[in-house]
Amino acid sequence: MSAKPKDRTDIATGLLLMAAAVFFGWQTMGLEIGTSLRMGPGYFPMVLSGLLFLLGLLVFLKAFGREDEPFGKVAWRGMAFILPAPVFFGLTVRGLGFVPALFLAALIAAQASTRLKPLHGLVLAVIVTIASTLIFSYGLGLPFRRFGPWLQF
Amino acid sequence: MDLLNNLALGFSVASSLANMAFCLIGVILGTLIGVLPGIGATATIAMLLPITFQLEPVSSLIMLAGIYYGAQYGGSTTAILINMPGESSSAVTAIDGYQMARKGRAGTALATAAIGSFFAGTVATFLVAIFAPPLTTIALKFGAAEYFSLMVMGLVMSVALAHGSVLKALAMVVLGLLLGLVGTDIYTGAPRFTLGITQYADGLNFVALAVGVFGIAEILRNLEDEHDREVMTKNINRLFPTREELRQMVGPVLRGTAVGSVLGILPGGGAILASFASYTVEKKISKHPEEFGKGALAGVAGPESANNAGAQTSFIPLLTLGIPANPVMALMIGAMIIQGIVPGPNVVTEQPALFWGIIASMWIGNLMLVVLNLPLIGLWVKLLTVPYYILFPIIMAMCSIGVYSVASNTFDLYAVAFFGLLGYLMSKLRCEPAPLLLGFVLGPLLEENLRRAMILSRGDPTTFITRPISATLLLLTAAVLVLVFLPQIRKRRDEVFTESDA
Incomplete structure (x- = not known):
């Protein structure tokens, strides 16, 4: 185990959020993006996927240097x-x-x-x-x- | 005397025998499920939502309002008797209510909660009736840009009021928005994120999402650790408070009502904030602040009134703008859309009977709560002793039937299982479900208004900051975001939420 504290829950959260963002981003590939004047069906989802990836990355990065909280039982x-x-x-x-x-x-x-x-x-x-x-x-x-x-x- | 005429119309709709009956059934069912430990108001409403779809719009929304009040009161009962609040808004009640119960004053605590709620509800109902119509005239001036900015503000506020990490709550909003976009694009007809499954072309079923993320995730959480509960059943003393206790109640109830009414209008879950705010106020001005946390009457009376007033006034943004202020209102909006009503400023002019009927039924629901729940408290308490393992197979069966009955689409049932898993995963990863639900409901609206605003401004994005109302709303949004990330405020916010968890 490394000496540096890290919040494993948030590492997992960040990675999962980024994975979800990649999935949605990949799904928008087939959609027409359009211009900001006439937005295609892919425009808004593309922006959101980018935003989600960014947020996931931030959650991931902030997880380092912080103590983990107990995860508790899983049902x-x-x-x-x-x-x-x-x-x-x-x-x-x-x-x-x-x-x-x-x-x-x-x-x-x-x-x-x-x-x-x-x-x-x-x-x-x-x-x-x-x-x-x-x-x-x-x-x-x-x-x-x-x-x-x-x-x- | 427009107001009186309108209220009269409302009461004539709401007090028809059939609608009264539906309201009553709603209150009973709401209390029945809401009183179950660990199941909050949102989960209760999500589970009972499908039952109302078989009715005509007015009756269905009246029944839903009944369910809402029942669920809320049920939640307070659980908080007071077994210290297990199903929702953050009743978490505050649990602090002093449970202590009162331990001291043998459970009956007084329950009665205080009911009386405070009823008073607050009455005042707030009038506020809704007075302020909703003039606000609709303002709302009619709203263009696409204003709607977009308002929704952005609502979403950001919901983040600010959520538990835990702000970043994660923001991520949940965005995830919710993306899930809301699943289905056919309204402009081009292109299918999005459907994975080729045609059954999802109309979008993911809103009920499936709500039942999964709130209902099933709650059940799983409760199954983590099966243990016996300590129920304060023996300690229920006489219900009606003494004159002295009534006198002590007046101040907190009045202040709580005022705080709650104002905060409830805020988009993004003001009612939750209201009970915290009221508790803090009461503690600050009390002559005996040391009593708080050890069974102070004011610690129950204030927050409960604030909570109920806030819950009521949060109908204002919903009925006038069609923007849900919190997850419960998001459920209401979902129900309205399924009934073919587009919530927004036009409802009051096009369907006055519906609009005023709902307002009147809020008050009737409140009244029934007092008349029904106080005498029946013994029955609800018995229900608390029913073991959980008997309850959840029943709940699962109801959820399955309910979700399937919405559109007879078996794929909705698969979506329920998926969202149940997602909701449980989210709770394990300490992500809040409320912002996700709000994002999901607002996703399509947000995109539609964004596109429309951009077409209207000929592709000029400055339209959002050159239109005064829109600019103000965005400025407020930015201010909230900055505040939430400021270190001092952040610390304070963490303290408030930790206090409620304790």
């Missing part, structure tokens, strides 16, 4: 189960239909906590599904298919 388990829930719902809501897709999404999300026992998670998912179906599908009349084409035999 790996939370990320592993919370984030897939809406994605899974999105992938299956058309095919399986609203009711099974929601049930499975709630079941996935319920796994995010170590404290919820599997059986309780199952019960909770069933309750959530029934309540949501009653409220959103029957009550508010949202135009979702309750059971989709994948389940029609």
Whole structure:
């Protein structure tokens, strides 16, 4: 470890911001820049990408010579189960239909906590599904298919 | 007597049985979610937003206003009872409120918060009704250059009022602006940043961004460390304050209302600043400054009033200029646009029923809060004891349904997951989400006005400094930026925010 203090969080932040700026800048390459009188679709994004890169660089440079703050715990388990829930719902809501897709999404999300026992998670998912179906599908009349084409035999 | 006529119109709209019911449902739902620990008003509104889209515009915005007040009050309840403010504006309430609760005066603290909020809300509602219409006439004189400069000012102010590093907050604004540009360019029809995915041609879904960055990121943060909470449920004494306590309340509430009303109008999140400012004022003029931090009544009454007054008057820039003053107003603007209303000076003349209906419903929402929440406090407190692991699967299901119901676009659900990850990453890297959301909402508007201003001035960029209103706004912006970077102010600003974190 080097003797000089540095704020690792801000180093990472600066690098990520610059990476984002490069990504947006690269995406504007195909767009017409135009002139400042008649700005093309690429003009404003190009300016912003440049600005973002500059800010990222400043954050990066200022990170040196400063003490790091503790990063804290990371919710790996939370990320592993919370984030897939809406994605899974999105992938299956058309095919399986609203009711099974929601049930499975709630079941996935319920796994995010170590404290919820599997059986309780199952019960909770069933309750959530029934309540949501009653409220959103029957009550508010949202135009979702309750059971989709994948389940029609 | 235009004002009275207008208010009468507003109340006739807002007090229709259906709209009252929606307002009531909004307040209940808002409190229900807002009272959950660690979930602030912004996250609550983001999650409940989609529910309102099924209604017609007036009812939907009235319900949203109800949700807002409910969420705010719910946040204060959590701050007082378990010292877990969901939002920086209720962080100030937590300092003395929690201490009051520990001393067995939780009931008094809760009642003080409600009464202070109600009084401040009533005054601020009148202020909105008085000042919004004349401001719209000024707003009608605004050209593209003025709008551009005003939005730049709003964005810079939001940076100045954000926690932590100014540089990072600026970066978040720029990132938000870029994300706001995703979709089809309005002038040429060229797709931008869509990665070839046609489902994103209309831009990224605003609800998906808000739910992801605020809602899901909050859930992940809460899952980092699952532990039991200490809830001050046993200590709720009688609710209604004594005459002596009422007398002590008057001064702080009045001062808080004044401070909050003025600061709330500022673009960029004045309401947050308001509760800090009020706390500082009360501490300075108090005869017993040593009581602050140990359960001073004034430390709850002042900031809570200031917060609510500020929240109310921040509707002024939204309703007159169509410029959101803070993340919550950004959510409101998103809701209006989805309902097909373009927020701005024309709303008051073209849709007076909507305009005055919202103003009247603000007051009704406030009233319902007092009538409903104080007697029901026992119920909300019970809710605090529901374990978190039961709540978040329910919240995730609601978010998924809500986001999907906006446009039945499954790609919005993928965007929610992405923004949830982004929001969590941002919180780990100590970047504030509020400037990002403001940037996202203002991105397209900012670009459109910039382009229009440049065409109008025939490509002459000095148009922004030769037009007097625009020049003043830019000058103010520059002044704020300079102030924020001055070493002394910076130190002071850090102190204020550290105090609230403690």
